[in-house]
Amino acid sequence: MKKAPTAPTTPVKIAYHHGDLRRSLLDAALGLVATHGVQGFTLREAARAANVSHNAPYRHFPSRTHLLIELAIEGQGHLLKALQSAVARSADHRERLVRLGIAYMEFAMAHAAHFRVMFSSDVARNRTGELKAAQDTTFRFFESELLSSEQAGLMHGGTVQQNALVGWSALHGAAMLVLDGVLDNTAVAARRKPREIAKVVIESLLTGILVR
Amino acid sequence: MKKAPTAPTTPVKIAYHHGDLRRSLLDAALGLVATHGVQGFTLREAARAANVSHNAPYRHFPSRTHLLIELAIEGQGHLLKALQSAVARSADHRERLVRLGIAYMEFAMAHAAHFRVMFSSDVARNRTGELKAAQDTTFRFFESELLSSEQAGLMHGGTVQQNALVGWSALHGAAMLVLDGVLDNTAVAARRKPREIAKVVIESLLTGILVR
DNA sequence: CAACGATGTTGACGCCGTCAACTTGTCGCG
């Protein structure tokens, strides 16, 4: 009813009925989360945005929550890539750590929808093994960066794991507080850009961790 | 139909029909959030728990979100009190800061439902001035504690406001990550109690901030 | 070319938040 039968509009690979509904739904969901928040996201609205019936999503995701979990896994992958590439351009250990912190904060701001889904509590509550694994990988990347610094003789206190915990916590907390606007009325963060907040946080952490 | 007309069961103040429905609804909501999460909380279920009709809550809260906001304000008050009383029992500045950090983490664990509501994103999205003010007060308490330490000549780097930002971020991030179970698979946090995680975080922070 | 499985649709169910209209109980004022 929609297309000429012998010539699909998107010529390439798989195009059963829709093209790639799974991808379209994930994209639509991301947009809806960006505008309406995680709670405001609706399966039916995502289906509408993809021009399919309200039950079509169930051919690709067992439930609304599972769609969000897929988004979260995807977001973790993007975050990991962002952190890796932020670090890649420098050989100086201290600078790598600073860039790592800034990249974390900037990812949270630039991909707020993904970030919110990744750490939304109802997703956390039904977390699958795959999502846990993705989160672990991110934490291990923090650890591996700190391990490099330690092996270079730059660390002075705490184990690598402890410092990774503190570092991740501080960056994550700052990102959350900024994202939720909790810091808007405070003197420090009022006029500062997220990038500068990240710098303050990471520099302060490094002062405590690195040798002097 | 329920009570003797001249002797209300709760003798003191106001007791129109129910006693104190507003309070009952807040309590019921807190319990529901604890068991079903913020998203799983339902106005109708809270009403059922309070033995009133599904529309009775609207005589006390303009919407579901506003009930949650009231819970969040209440929680901020409790958090502030917890932080204040944790600090009160010591005169040593360093110890006060350690206790402050531990109290933050322990509040998040012991009152997880309140804490989740306080920082749930849909509440943040519709935050009222009153909630903002309550959050500001908490931040200012962090600042005032650090200010005391600085005036005692204990600080060595960063402004009070910067250090308050970093400290709150780290504690908040750690609390969030623990609460969501993100750290469960990591080596540091696997077997540790929240209290010990808080210690690791706060000690590491103090190493960077305090004079040596 | 026929059958099969993956993909998408229709319709229904119960629950939800919210609005409007109604009832009931309480208190202040003449």
Place this chain on the structure above:
DNA sequence: CGCGACAAGTTGACGGCGTCAACATCGTTG
């Protein structure tokens, strides 16, 4: 003492939601 106003609670309705079951369609594969 009575009455009227107003706060508190109820009933019923509406549309939207997530999800289930049954049905329709289409590409692929034997």
